[in-house]
Amino acid sequence: MISFEQVSKKYHDKNALVNTNFHLQRGTMAFLTGHSGAGKSTLLKLIMLMERPTSGKVIVDRQDLSQLSRSQVPAHRRKIGLVFQNHQLLMDYSVFDNVALPLKISGYNDRDSGRRVRAALDKVGLLDKERLSPQTLSSGEQQRIGIARAIVNKPKLILADEPTGNLDPELSAEIMRLFQQFNQVGVSVLIASHDLDLIQRLPHPVLQLNQGKMSGSPSLMGH
């Protein structure tokens, strides 16, 4: 699903990623870990085309990203469900409208998008909150809305950047269970996290970044 071939990224004189190689098989769920500043965010940004690599090749879903022009970036991003640590919810939108945003962008009509949004909200257990403002919800609930928004388009790949960063262990485990459920139906999931306690309790491969260098198991097979 994701391949990095000799990928390096430099910001000015600072190396964020150095000759990184890894391969995430289709349908795999894996963790990406490392200290803050180890390059986790950079790696995710390269996959989302928020950044371009200084050298090397990034391939997502058989597509060499270096061949995508600026105008092709939105279509690439629509294929990926993205979950953020700080949710990135729009507080002046209702819960429903937040989740519906990716569908609206893809041009779904109200009827189809309504059905999909409710299915996604049902999946994260927040169907009864669709009319509320995200502001009135707890941090864990906000994160689940962020997840509903990431899956509403039925992406083949979900990227999550510290999705449990602000949550207590119980809520974190609940969020991870959600990701595992998506993975069980064939969705590839890559989760950047430094919550080592949680990661070690889960049976998924781990990619370790240390000062921009990859260690651990660079080729991750499905399970």
Place this chain on the structure above:
Amino acid sequence: MAFFKRRPAHNASRSQPESSSTRWLREHKEVATNSWLRLWKTPISNLLTWLTLAIALALPAALLLLLSQAQHLGQQVNQSSHISVFLTLGTSDEQGQLMTTELTSRPDIVKATYVSAQQALVDFKISSGLDDILASLTDNPLPATILIEPINSALSPGNIEKLTEKLRQKDHVDQVLVDMAWLDRLQALLATSQRFTYGLALLLALGVLLVVGNTVRLQIESRKQEILVIKLVGGTDAYLRRPFLYAGFWAGFFAALIAWAILQLGVIYLHQPLLSLAQSYQSDWQLQSLSLMESFMLVMTSCGLSVLGASLTVGQQLRLIEPQ
């Protein structure tokens, strides 16, 4: 997990397959409605923007209106102008009559009227009231005159010049007077005002572009978070641009309505003094309010300029907002 199953039945379960043009129309209708609703969230600041735009539009529009109608007036006055041919003293009435008949037959003259020296004196007595003084004169000091009304096409400055030159060269002609000097001045004044108005209109159009651009820039700034999230979930530039273009459209539309109202009020306000002015020149000219076509042009110009102003700003501003 049923949610992620890609059911082949899914497409079939859609209400109807939507053609791309239907989708395009639906999306535009949605954005137009949403941007309309958004207007009323900040009515005061929007109203101030519209007023600014309306003033920038109303000023050149008022001048253009006044100008086009004044030119019309100028043509009217032009059409009623005469050439006075003063004959040399001592020219007999027969010679004068003969000349008049000859002139009437010319193709560039509609009408020629002979006014004898006697008649001129009588007219002058009546209009001046100087009976006693005039009675004391032994000779009639006034010449006989032929009043000529040229055809319309002969009234352009060049043609009238040729005609007067021909008249001057005739026998018994002492002087040819065309009361065109003030008309020339009027035309020159109108031409100057026209250029001034066009220049002003150009500058104020630029002003409209800048005001709308600035408004859109502020709107983009206040919706930065939304734009970032939309970019992250894969919103295209066209999708992001659309609401701001519609916001520009609405601003132009309301500004045009306000400018129209300002112009109507202006016409009503100026009606009386302009009527008196026109009457003092024996004209029944009146300042007309905007015609239906002119009103339409005003709305189109305003909307067009505003959308242009928005689109010039929005693309450049959206590029500045990229997820980090």
